[in-house]
Amino acid sequence: xxxTYLMIARLPEGGLGDFDAYxxxxxxxxxxxxxxxxxxxxxxxEQVEAHLMTFxxxxxxxxxxxDPRRAAAAPLLDSSGAxxxxxxxxxxx
Numbered sequence: 344x345x346x347t348y349l350m351i352a353r354l355p356e357g358g359l360g361d362f363d364a365y366x367x368x369x370x371x372x373x374x375x376x377x378x379x380x381x382x383x384x385x386x387x388x389e390q391v392e393a394h395l396m397t398f399x400x401x402x403x404x405x406x407x408x409x410d411p412r413r414a415a416a417a418p419l420l421d422s423s424g425a426x427x428x429x430x431x432x433x434x435x436x
Contacts, residue, residue, distance in 0.1 A: 345400075346400060346431055347431070348395075348396045348429055349393060349394070349395055349396075349430045350393065350427060350430075352428075354423060355390075355423075355424040355425075356390075358422075361419045361420070361422045364416075365420045368412070368413075368416035369413050369416055377398055378396055379396065379397045380396050401431075
């Protein structure tokens with residue numbers, strides 16, 4: 344059963360450039376692990392970004408997160424100062 348995740352990144356003033364560079368490096372990797380970016384949203388003040396992503400399983404997300412190319416890009420995330428939260432979520436009807 345597919346699992347949906349909500350990623351929330353809170354960005355400090357001046358962190359958007361490095362955060363965007365990090366995202367450009369890691370988002371293309373999603374498909375290699377069966378992941379799909381459903382929505383990518385950013386607040387008008389550019390200080391919060393949210394991603395709604397789906398993976399076939401928790402294991403696929405774990406494999407994506409362990410990808411060495413993500414690790415290589417991690418200094419960009421660190422230098423952005425982003426505080427990132429990842430939540431498993433479900434639809435509410």
